[in-house]
Amino acid sequence: MEASNQIVIVGNGISGVTCARHIRKVDSQVKITIVSGETDYFFSRTALMYIYMGHMKYEHTKPYADDFWSKNRIDLKSGWVKQVDFDLKSLSFENGEKLSYDRLILATGSKPNKFGWPGQDLLGVQGLYSMQDLNSMEKRTSAITRAVIVGGGLIGVEMAEMFATRKIPVTFLVRGKCFWDNVLPPEEAQLVARHIKEHHIDLRLSTELSEILDDGNGEVKAVKTSTGEIIPCEFVGLTAGVSPNIDFLKNSGLKTNRGIVVNKKFQTNIPEVYSIGDCVEFTEAPGPDRKNIEQVWYTGRMHGETLAYNLTHDNQVDYKPGIWFNSAKFFDIEYQTYGFLPTSWGEDKWSFYWEDDKGKMAIRLLFDAEDRILATNVFGWRMRHEFFDTAIKEGWKADRLMKQLREASFNPEFYKDYHMEVVNKYNQEKGRDVQLSKKSIFQKIFGYNS
């Protein structure tokens, strides 16, 4: 079948690259081309911050060696796509080149949100998503006296950490009453806020950006906040979320809303055109607690895996993500979550929350009325993905989960074991009687579990 022998993927992020790799594993013949204007090679977007902080160089963020692509006969094409002609099945690039495809996969990612703030297009105002963003951030922040970050999400806190390592003072404007309080329940949000302040970040809660002031040369000189305060700064980081990067596809015949509209098989309204990753908007949310737009590393990877399967198999499957999980790091505190844990819940659910006495480690467990585990948030305590995936899928009861919690711990050896402390609080607070069996010396020394 000559017609289906050229797959072109626009975007070399985790979704596009995963898709390409999985197609190649099954089909050694099909011609695969990945297009990107951002970088010649796939790199880990989540590692951008580490380049700025000097933990790594760009080359360290590349998950595959440069010869991996030619070995796997995945062609890499450098350039920005300007337009897609879906009738002629052809891409045109900004430099005038053209590339035709038989099947097209759009994995164009997202771009930082701008909410129409006055001055949002001044020099020194930007988000942090792409390699280009990182380069301009590097250029713009070499000799500044203060940076202001707008929007309290994961990229915002990353940016704050980046500046902190370079001793650049940071003011961090967050709209919510607490940090990331549209995702975290209050105790967790406070834990994170405390830690951010511990790193000498000037965290301003319940504060919004009103306008960014021009120094007369088109560069930022200060921001004005919702309280009327003017904060002088030379850099403004916009980190109030991201939205699908689809501007070049508007009015092209491809159905878009906030993102490229796809069904559960990642098919768009145009045959042989698919879309995966951050830029996708599902017609129907892929799961009960899931959103129509998923913009996380892991979901991008799963989109890629699933579409690759469908493109190489006769039996087509729907995208069906398993138990939700995510993770992040707030300066020194790692965060993991398994299952969907909302910011608040009604009478039909109950939660148990434990925090260590330093206030840097915490676990929240959410149960339904029948005591079945629904979700967890953990801070400063690594947990086994498999443990919670199984426990949530099988609906383990609270007492059983508490008893077996030690097995879930994924902390390095010799870390303090908080199991007993957590269970004691649980027994006391919930009137339960979970008894723990002690590990024998033999088990401790030789690491045998049974």
Add this chain to the structure above:
Amino acid sequence: MKILQKIGVLLTIVGLVIFTVTPFLGSYQLDEATTIAATKDIHNEAMVEVLRPMFGKLYTSNFAFISSFKDYFNSYNETLKSNQEWDKVIWDDYSFSITKASSIGPVKEHPLIFLSLSIGLTILGGLLYILPLYRGVPDGIKNDGIFFSSMMARGWLGMITGAYLILFYILLYWFPEYLTNLVLMVDPISIFLSGGPASQWFLYGFIYSFAIVVMGLRMFRKYKGNNYQLIRTTSVMFFQLSFAFILPEILVLFNKPWHDFKNIWPLDYSFFYEYRLDGMINSGALGMFMLIFGILLIVIGVPLFTYFYGKRWYCSWVCGCGGLAETLGDPYRQLSDKSVKSWQIERYLIHGVLVFAVVMTGLTITNYFMGFELLGQATDQLHSIYGFAIGSIFAGVVGTGFYPFMGNRVWCRFGCPLAAYLGLVQRFKSRFRITTNGGQCISCGNCSTYCEMGIDVRWYAQRGQNIVRSSCVGCGVCSAVCPRGVLKLENGDEEGRINDMPIIIGNDSVKAKL
């Protein structure tokens, strides 16, 4: 940087400068009594005759003295050699002992003052710099600015440091006569510990141990909050100070052979050499214990401990080479090459060295029991080739001198025959592995970047595959620097340890085999 730390850096530089110029201080004068004292009885007469023209002459530099010594000594030997009088040729190298004995001047007079001003100041400065590190900063590893650092990212400071280390090793191994003043400096310490004067090896052991202790304290600061790192570092500091440095000297004090109980063949490649075997056999019950304990470690200790804990029990908890790499070398861990090519080179080299060591030792033992009838001088030839190429150049000059160029585990990764042996056990029969945590990997690359053994940890982590590699020394840093809690060093059931077809958790639509 705090004022105290700046003073620390300054003191360290001053100490290093004094350490570097000390060998060139003072003058040298030889007399008959010194010559007799510094040479073996059978050579007394000849050496006095050979060196007589030097007696009473004042040499104002060690260069002049050593060159004069070599002129007389070599021309004596050359004459004998050309006359085929092989039995009279003096094969012993007396340049170090004669030069050391002839030194006069400030270092000889005041060794402890020079010791304090050189190594002492360096240590003091180091402590002033290290102890305030990360004070008042929340726990957590800060690799900030490493790749902007001239010292840690192959900049000019790193190049100078590497060159200095290489030069030091070359002098130490092949031209110790130029370092006699430094050895004189530590004489009082050596006499205190073992009752005898210091050799260049005592000086080396002294510097080595302090490097591990001071840079070990740096590890405590840098990895604070990570108990695995703290305990592991304490362990290498303990084993170096006690087993490798102080205990052997005390053995010498009691007229027993110098012996490092934690050094295991084939890293300790001379364990089965004739002089070592004779030394142990002739040292009574303790000597027999040394021999039996050493053999038990090889045949039982290594496989057993490695089965339970992986090779880390030795490489990053006990070993001296590992101890130096994990402390002094820690700032350079990110410089190891992660390419598949270097992995291939690594496997050929390290197993090649292992084969070399095994063959050489086999011949040595055979020869020992046959009274040197079969192969005679052949084993000596092998010993000197191994000692020169592997023992000195590979383990020393390259092993440590290349820290700032190729990372801190060059020897352990490419050369150490014991690491190869431990690695084979770890790969094929062990409960140790690095477990990856489901689907949480974000491929950021911190684990691979900071792996001192050059393992591309991310390659496995992003596939959800356990890391079971013969080279892994279990330092635990990949797990420590992972921002998503994906890696855990574990000892567990052998079943499922090697999972070649991993499935990443999280996607119920397809079971993506990677």
